[in-house]
Amino acid sequence: MNNLTVEAIELTRLYGGREVVSNVSFTVKQGEVLGFLGPNGAGKSTTMKMLTGNLAPSAGSVKICGIDMIENPKEAKALIGYLPEMRPLYKEFTVDEYLTIAARLHRVSSKNIKKAVENAKERCGLGHMSKRLIENLSNGYQQRVGIAQAIIHNPMVVILDEPTVGLDPIQIRDIRELIREIGGVHSVILSTHILPEVEIVCDHVQIIDKGKLVFNGGIDVLKRQRIGNKLLIGFNKAPTVGALLKIKGVTEAEVAENNMMRVRFAENTMPHEAIVKASVKNGWGLYQIAPDQTSLEDVFVQLTFHDAAAETEAEAEAEAEAT
Amino acid sequence: MILNIARKELKSVFASPMGWIILALLMFAFGTYYLNGVNDYFEVMSGAIRPAERYGVTQFVGQNVYGLASFIMLFAVPLLSMRLISEERRSQTLPFLFSAPLSLTEIVLGKFIGLVAFLSILIVYIALMLFTLNIWTDIDFGYILANSLGLFLLVASFSALGLYFSSLTSQPVVAAILSFIALFALMILDRFFAGDPSNTMAKLSLMNHFQSFAGGLIDTADIAYFVLFIATFLILTIRRLDADRLRG
Numbered sequence: 001m002n003n004l005t006v007e008a009i010e011l012t013r014l015y016g017g018r019e020v021v022s023n024v025s026f027t028v029k030q031g032e033v034l035g036f037l038g039p040n041g042a043g044k045s046t047t048m049k050m051l052t053g054n055l056a057p058s059a060g061s062v063k064i065c066g067i068d069m070i071e072n073p074k075e076a077k078a079l080i081g082y083l084p085e086m087r088p089l090y091k092e093f094t095v096d097e098y099l100t101i102a103a104r105l106h107r108v109s110s111k112n113i114k115k116a117v118e119n120a121k122e123r124c125g126l127g128h129m130s131k132r133l134i135e136n137l138s139n140g141y142q143q144r145v146g147i148a149q150a151i152i153h154n155p156m157v158v159i160l161d162e163p164t165v166g167l168d169p170i171q172i173r174d175i176r177e178l179i180r181e182i183g184g185v186h187s188v189i190l191s192t193h194i195l196p197e198v199e200i201v202c203d204h205v206q207i208i209d210k211g212k213l214v215f216n217g218g219i220d221v222l223k224r225q226r227i228g229n230k231l232l233i234g235f236n237k238a239p240t241v242g243a244l245l246k247i248k249g250v251t252e253a254e255v256a257e258n259n260m261m262r263v264r265f266a267e268n269t270m271p272h273e274a275i276v277k278a279s280v281k282n283g284w285g286l287y288q289i290a291p292d293q294t295s296l297e298d299v300f301v302q303l304t305f306h307d308a309a310a311e312t313e314a315e316a317e318a319e320a321e322a323t
Numbered sequence: 324m325i326l327n328i329a330r331k332e333l334k335s336v337f338a339s340p341m342g343w344i345i346l347a348l349l350m351f352a353f354g355t356y357y358l359n360g361v362n363d364y365f366e367v368m369s370g371a372i373r374p375a376e377r378y379g380v381t382q383f384v385g386q387n388v389y390g391l392a393s394f395i396m397l398f399a400v401p402l403l404s405m406r407l408i409s410e411e412r413r414s415q416t417l418p419f420l421f422s423a424p425l426s427l428t429e430i431v432l433g434k435f436i437g438l439v440a441f442l443s444i445l446i447v448y449i450a451l452m453l454f455t456l457n458i459w460t461d462i463d464f465g466y467i468l469a470n471s472l473g474l475f476l477l478v479a480s481f482s483a484l485g486l487y488f489s490s491l492t493s494q495p496v497v498a499a500i501l502s503f504i505a506l507f508a509l510m511i512l513d514r515f516f517a518g519d520p521s522n523t524m525a526k527l528s529l530m531n532h533f534q535s536f537a538g539g540l541i542d543t544a545d546i547a548y549f550v551l552f553i554a555t556f557l558i559l560t561i562r563r564l565d566a567d568r569l570r571g
Contacts, residue, residue, distance in 0.1 A: 052422045056569045078424035088419035090331075092338040101334075104327045105423040149419070 003030040005079075005157050005187040006051065010060040013046055013211075020046050021211045023060075028157070028204070033183035035202030035219075036191035037300065043211040044191040045085055048161050051189070052082040065156055078107060081150035085161040087142055088149075091135035095126055095145055098134055099152055106153035120148040123178060125171075139166040147175065151182060158182055160190040164197060176201050195300060199223065207300065230292035231263045232256065233275065236285025243282070247274045262292060324425055328433025329440060332407070336441050346444065349399060353449055356391045360384035361456075381463040385453060386537070389470045392449060393533055396442070396478050397506055403441065404485025405499035407434045408560075412493035421568070431560050435479075435486055435553075442478045446471055466539040473536020476549035480529060481506055483556035490563045 006028040013021040021043040028034050038044045049055035051062055053069050053076065062069040064076040090098055099117045108116045121127050124144040129137060134145060143166055150158055163179070164172045179201050182188055192198060198205055198219070205222050207215035215222075238261060244253040249269030256262040265271045272289065279286035336342035364383050371377050411417045420430050450471045456462045481502075488502040489495070506529070513528035525531060529552070532545040 049418075052418075054418050054421045054568065074424045074426060077422055080422060082418065082422040084415070084418045084422075086415035086418075088416040089414075090335065090416060090419075091414070092335055097334070097338075101327075101331050102419075102423075105324075105331075105420070105425065107324075107424055 004028070005030050005032075005065055006189065007063040007066075008047070008051065008060070009063070011047065011050055011057050011062065012059040013043075013050060013055065014058040019211050021050070021057075021208075024208065024211070024213050025060075026206060026213065026216060028187045028189060030156075030187055031184060032204055033179060033188045033190070033202045034204045034206060035198035036189060036206050036208065037193075037195070037198060038191075038208040042208045044208060045161055047208070048082075048084075048159055048189070048191060052080055052159055053077055054082075054084075078153075079156040081106075081153065081155035081158045083146045083150040083158075083160045083163060087146040089134050089142060089145060091133070094131055094133055095121070095137075095148075096130045098145065099148055102149045103152050106155075108153050116152050116154075120152040123151065123181075124148040125174060140168060140171050143167055144171070144175075147178070154186075156186050158186060158188045160188065162192055163190055164192065164194065172197075229265050229267060231265065231272065231275070232288070232290050232292040233261045233263060233286065234259065234288035235261060235279065236287060237283065239282065239284050243278075244275070247271055247278055249274065260288075324429050325433045325436060328420075328425070328430060329437035332434055332437025333440055336403070336437075342441065345399065345403070349395060349445055350448055352395060353388055353392060353445075354452065356387050357384060357452055360387035379463055380456060380460060381453070381466050382539070384456065385466055385470055388449060388453065389474060389537060392445075392474055393477055393530075393537075396474075396481060397510060398503070400438075400442070400478060400481035401485050401488075401499045401502040401506065404438055404482055404502060405489055405495040407438065407486050408490040408564075409492050409495045409498045413495070417567075427561050427564050427568075431486070431557055431564065435482060435557060438482045438486070439475075439479050442482065443475065446475050446478065449474070463539070469536050469539045469541050472541060473533050473545075476536070476546065477529060477533050480549050480552045480556075483553040483560075484509075487556040487560045487563070490560045 004027050006026075008024060008026050011021055011024045012019060024043075024047060026034075036044050036047070046055065050057045051064075051069075053062075053073050056070070062076075064079045067076040067079070069076045090101070093101070096117060099120055100113055103113045103116045104110075121130065124147050126141070126144055126148060129141060134142060137145065143163070147160065147163060150160065160179070164175055167175060176197065179188055179190065183201070183203070190201070199222075202219050205215065205217065205219055206213060238255070238259055241253045241255070241261075244250055244261065244263060249265045249271035250263055251266050252264035254262050263271075263275070276286060276289065278284070361380075361384060364380050367383070368377055408417075411420070450467055453467050454462070454464075484505060485498070485502040488505065489498040491501070492498050509527065509529045511528070511530070513525045513531040516522040516525035519525070532548045535542045535545050
């Protein structure tokens with residue numbers, strides 16, 4: 001119980017009687033990176049605002065390292081670094097000035113401020129931009145300043161709302177590395193639209209749709225769902241479905257687009273080699289064999305379109321948490 | 324913590340040339356009036372035959388300068404206070420302050436003190452300028468100090484009201500216009516009730532309470548009025564920001 005850094009308990013938020021976030025509960029452990037996914041308007045940002053104390057929940061509570069956000073906001077906020085969707089940058093300041101103010105407001109002791117600023121700049125690759133006005137920085141560098149601001153006081157929990165928006169691929173890679181690095185010691189919650197990103201950086205995924213949590217599980221669960229036991233095989237002279245089904249381990253076969261065959265095989269079997277051998281023997285003219293991946297987008301769409309299985313799963317989880 | 328926010332506000336005023344230009348222009352205006360006052364003093368006083376009509380140079384010049392200062396602040400304060408919160412709303416930087424370990428009271432007080440500190444520079448300069456009269460004559464220090472205190476309280480009240488209007492909108496210009504209108508109404512309120520000075524409405528006028536300071540009189544009732552005025556608007560501002568958090 002001690003290493004839970006964030007506990008959200010039945011968070012609900014009403015806007016004019018409409019539930020934007022309803023009954024969302026989850027926990028984040030120390031050293032965990034939680035990915036927050038969801039279509040536009042699903043309530044991701046609202047949830048993050050509630051976690052950081054920018055918005056009061058209509059019901060439910062938030063605990064940061066065991067400290068209640070509503071009862072002891074100052075103590076709880078001191079443990080959080082937050083980068084909202086719109087970067088809160090004072091554009092009239094230089095990078096150094098801005099980060100110094102951020103450090104001071106987050107109660108970094110005055111003799112450590114300089115070190116904290118240097119450290120944050122180095123981690124976000126801002127060293128050579130110290131004396132530039134934030135106004136004159138490019139979009140990507142402004143984003144880095146935003147992230148530097150969130151990690152400057154070495155918080156227990158870093159909450160980033162769409163951190164890689166507007167960055168170029170190299171910067172995105174750097175930022176992902178940074179997130180992993182922070183996630184190694186502290187906890188990170190990030191929201192994003194970019195699905196592969198979740199796979200790369202997150203340990204834990206949550207999908208939220210219309211204010212409800214529809215998926216909450218480890219990244220490996222999502223990956224398994226994604227890869228499945230399927231093969232996509234290309235033949236020059238395609239065999240019949242029956243011929244494929246005779247191969248040991250193959251449970252299902254169908255003709256797919258572009259003269260390809262889609263083959264499903266049983267758990268714990270590896271029919272790949274047998275298929276290749278059969279192809280050579282019968283002269284099917286095999287030219288391609290590859291695992292058939294459902295794209296993460298498909299998984300996402302499945303989940304957010306109220307897949308029956310996902311819904312029961314979410315319900316079961318809600319019940320488990322309620323008890 | 325309050326001082327850290329005040330420091331940030333002061334820094335942001337001086338980060339652009341705006342702060343320096345405002346200081347320079349206002350000091351230029353006050354300096355001109357000061358010089359005019361000194362020049363006119365002999366002409367006016369030699370015209371006043373009867374001794375009862377004559378009064379000291381401190382009061383003569385001071386009246387000139389402080390009269391102008393209280394009037395100019397009516398325009399200057401809304402222009403400076405307008406951006407305090409509405410600019411942060413517009414550029415969406417408020418979450419930066421809200422997610423820092425600060426209470427709303429600290430944020431509001433910090434912003435208020437930042438602005439008042441900037442305006443205090445002017446008040447100190449005006450006082451120093453008038454003290455230079457001491458080089459060639461004996462001046463009435465008490466009169467200048469009373470006026471400075473009065474101007475300080477007046478300016479602080481203006482700032483508190485400006486801060487409140489700034490928290491209401493995300494358009495700095497709207498905030499400036501609203502606070503200017505409100506301040507102007509409060510300033511001239513006593514004119515409407517000039518015939519009946521005991522009227523309660525006349526008592527609400529800011530100018531009415533500044534008058535006693537302008538005459539060199541430090542009255543606790545007036546100090547209480549200004550302090551209550553400031554406290555009211557600061558509390559309203561805190562409540563307005565809290566509503567942001569509650570209603571979103």
